[in-house]
Amino acid sequence: MIELTDVSYSYGGGELLSGISMALQPGSFHFLTGPSGAGKTTFLKLCYADLHATAGRISLFGEDVRGMDRDAIARLRRRVGVVHQDCKFLDHLSVAENVALPLTVAGRDVHAYADNLMDLLTWVGMTEQVESLPPQLSGGERQRAALARAVIMDPEIIIADEPTGNVDWEMSLRLLSLLVELNKMGKTVVIATHDLNLIRAAKAQVAARVLRISNRQIQLAGADL
Amino acid sequence: MSISARLMAILRGDTEADRAVPPTGFTAQLTLFSAGAMGFLAVFALALSLATGRLAERWSSELARSATVRISAPAGQAEAQVLAAVRVLETTPGVASVRVLDVDEQLALLTPWFGPDLPLEALPIPQMIDVVEDSSGYDAEGLRLRLQAEAPGAVLDDHTRWRKPLVRAAGRLRGLGWVAIVLIAATTGAMITLAANAALAANAQVIRVLRLVGARDVYIARAFVRRFTMRAFSGAAVGCVLAMLAIAILPRASEAGGFLTGLGFQGLHWLWPLCIPPLAGFVAFWATRTAALRSLRELM
Numbered sequence: 325m326i327e328l329t330d331v332s333y334s335y336g337g338g339e340l341l342s343g344i345s346m347a348l349q350p351g352s353f354h355f356l357t358g359p360s361g362a363g364k365t366t367f368l369k370l371c372y373a374d375l376h377a378t379a380g381r382i383s384l385f386g387e388d389v390r391g392m393d394r395d396a397i398a399r400l401r402r403r404v405g406v407v408h409q410d411c412k413f414l415d416h417l418s419v420a421e422n423v424a425l426p427l428t429v430a431g432r433d434v435h436a437y438a439d440n441l442m443d444l445l446t447w448v449g450m451t452e453q454v455e456s457l458p459p460q461l462s463g464g465e466r467q468r469a470a471l472a473r474a475v476i477m478d479p480e481i482i483i484a485d486e487p488t489g490n491v492d493w494e495m496s497l498r499l500l501s502l503l504v505e506l507n508k509m510g511k512t513v514v515i516a517t518h519d520l521n522l523i524r525a526a527k528a529q530v531a532a533r534v535l536r537i538s539n540r541q542i543q544l545a546g547a548d549l
Numbered sequence: 550m551s552i553s554a555r556l557m558a559i560l561r562g563d564t565e566a567d568r569a570v571p572p573t574g575f576t577a578q579l580t581l582f583s584a585g586a587m588g589f590l591a592v593f594a595l596a597l598s599l600a601t602g603r604l605a606e607r608w609s610s611e612l613a614r615s616a617t618v619r620i621s622a623p624a625g626q627a628e629a630q631v632l633a634a635v636r637v638l639e640t641t642p643g644v645a646s647v648r649v650l651d652v653d654e655q656l657a658l659l660t661p662w663f664g665p666d667l668p669l670e671a672l673p674i675p676q677m678i679d680v681v682e683d684s685s686g687y688d689a690e691g692l693r694l695r696l697q698a699e700a701p702g703a704v705l706d707d708h709t710r711w712r713k714p715l716v717r718a719a720g721r722l723r724g725l726g727w728v729a730i731v732l733i734a735a736t737t738g739a740m741i742t743l744a745a746n747a748a749l750a751a752n753a754q755v756i757r758v759l760r761l762v763g764a765r766d767v768y769i770a771r772a773f774v775r776r777f778t779m780r781a782f783s784g785a786a787v788g789c790v791l792a793m794l795a796i797a798i799l800p801r802a803s804e805a806g807g808f809l810t811g812l813g814f815q816g817l818h819w820l821w822p823l824c825i826p827p828l829a830g831f832v833a834f835w836a837t838r839t840a841a842l843r844s845l846r847e848l849m
Contacts, residue, residue: 374761394845395765402763412758416571428569429764473762 325350325481325512326371331380333366340366342540344380348514350480353507353530355523356516357545358537364516365409367537368485371514372404373397385480402430405474407484411466413458420445420454423473430477441476448472448502464495471502481512488522496522504529569764570755570772573748580744580777581784584737584829588788591733591829592822596796598726599821600812605719608712614645615708616689618678622702630700631676637699638680643687650677675702734832737785741777741836748773749844756848770841774834781833786826793822 326348333341340363348354348371356364369375370382373389382389384400392400413422424434424441434441445451448468453461461469467487474482484503488496500522507513507530517523526532534545618638622630631649638647650658652670655677659667689707696703749756759769796813814821 395767398760398763398765401761406761408761412761414569414571414755414758417568421568425569425759426762429759429762429768431768477763 325385326514327381327383328370328377329381329383331370331377331382333363333370333375334378335366339540341370341537341542344542346535346542348481348512350512351507351510352512353504353526353532354512354514355526355532355534356514356537356542357518357520357523357534360518362537363540364518364537365485367542368406368483368514368516371481372401372406372483402426402477403479403481405477405479405482407467407470407474407482407487409486409489411458411470413466413469415458418455418457419450419461419469422458423469423476425473426477437476444472444476449498463490464492464498467491467495467499468502471499475506475511479511481514482506484513484515486516486518488517488519493521497525500526501529567772567775569759570752570769570776573751576744576748576751577776577780580741580780581787583740583744584781584784584833585788585791587733587737587740588785588825588829589792590788591730591785591825592789592792592796594726594729594733595821595825596792596813598723598730599814599818601719601722601726603815605716605723608719609716614682616680616682617706617708618680618696619675619704619706620678620700620702621673621675621704622700624673626702627676630702631678634678634696634700634703637692637695638678641687641692641695643682643685644680645683646681648679650679680705734828737781737829738832738836741781741833742840745773745777745837745840746844748777749841753848756845766842766845769845770838773841774837777837778830778834782826782830785829789822789825793819 328347329345331341331344332339344367356367358364366375370377371384373382373384373392376390385403387396387400389397389400414425417425420441421428423445424437427434427437442451445454448471450465450469450472453465453469458466458469467490471482471484471487474484482503487499487503491499496519503513503515504526515526523532523534535542536545618634620627620630620634635647635649638644655674656667658677659674689705689709693705696705756769793814799813
């Protein structure tokens with residue numbers, strides 16, 4: 325599904341990731357952990373082609389992203405749902421419009437998906453905030469709305485970058501349960517976090533693999549987690 | 550998709566897509582105003598071009614077939630020379646008609662300069678003979694030589710001397726009118742490009758989010774293209790209507806009015822300004838699309 329072969333990424337003369345080779349299998353659940361600045365976000369961006377590797381090969385759904393033009397990358401991103409740490413909403417649109425944005429940009433008739441949209445907002449517990457604007461939401465509400473937007477296109481992969489970074493523990497567990505539920509529906513889930521308690525809580529619910537980034541390399545973390 | 554299909558898609562619009570990019574009030578108002586001003590100026594340039602075109606045509610056709618013979622001779626010889634000149638003219642191949650202007654006609658010609666009470670009979674005014682050539686034309690040089698021999702005081706003026714520069718000047722003025730329209734279109738394009746670039750820069754974060762959720766460049770560009778196309782079209786339409794009203798209430802053309810009162814549209818020429826709003830829309834469409842796609846490539 326996502327395959328990296330000897331991938332390196334450099335920026336500003338320094339190498340952030342070096343010679344990484346790994347594969348994320350369909351239906352798997354991965355945590356990506358490591359200290360701040362280790363390259364977790366960079367790794368995730370490479371996975372959804374927001375950044376391009378300076379060396380090596382990244383394959384998404386069997387296709388090498390290096391040879392893709394921008395249109396192909398846009399189509400590819402519709403198959404990958406991303407929850408950003410800062411959510412990246414359009415502040416002038418309502419929650420419902422933001423959640424439906426991937427449908428809109430894909431040229432789908434949003435009205436035909438009204439029921440799906442409401443089901444999704446119910447699933448993340450956001451039916452009360454449908455008409456709210458993003459700046460009116462709390463941290464947890466923003467993350468849940470971002471998760472709803474990430475899954476509206478029924479993607480095969482869900483990537484979440486520090487989804488619990490700005491929420492309390494109770495909300496973290498709620499978001500985790502939603503992501504676990506998605507994984508049980510067959511979605512591949514990759515979560516970047518430095519919250520070890522969250523990883524422990526997840527391991528009690530799902531067979532999660534933990535990858536640790538350090539010294540520009542990614543390694544499978546041991547059982548100490 | 551063809552250009553016309555694209556334009557139709559733009560005019561139909563996509564409400565959902567349009568909402569993805571936030572409205573930019575001040576830029577929108579400036580674009581509308583600039584397009585309106587350009588539309589207004591374009592109508593006047595068009596009016597100038599068409600009016601000078603008509604003028605050049607009229608001068609050419611009215612003067613091309615007429616000439617004047619002026620006879621200046623001492624009082625005792627004037628009548629004989631006029632008769633001789635008329636005889637020469639009537640026997641010249643290519644001359645369709647010859648007419649000696651009477652006193653009233655000569656007086657009418659001089660009245661604008663000297664007033665109505667001119668004692669014409671007391672002044673040494675040359676006698677004028679109006680000559681109209683036929684379609685085959687006459688040999689002007691040959692006629693001059695024959696007139697010189699038969700009526701030494703006769704001077705043939707076929708108007709070429711002053712007609713050609715006038716027609717040439719009118720033609721150039723018409724050309725300048727079209728150049729002005731092209732410059733107005735180019736300036737509109739440049740102005741729209743600057744405004745589109747400013748709007749794209751102001752919405753860099755929105756563009757980033759749209760890309761992250763899978764928007765193609767064409768989709769993002771379309772949101773900007775439609776806005777600027779519609780603004781340029783509607784602004785130019787308002788400018789055109791105002792300019793057409795201003796031209797419609799200009800004083801009517803008259804004998805004494807000359808060129809200035811003839812500035813305007815006649816008959817079907819009133820339809821020409823209707824081309825300006827679509828032209829402004831097309832220029833805006835092309836300028837915004839080019840600017841947007843280039844900016845989006847650079848934002849990669």
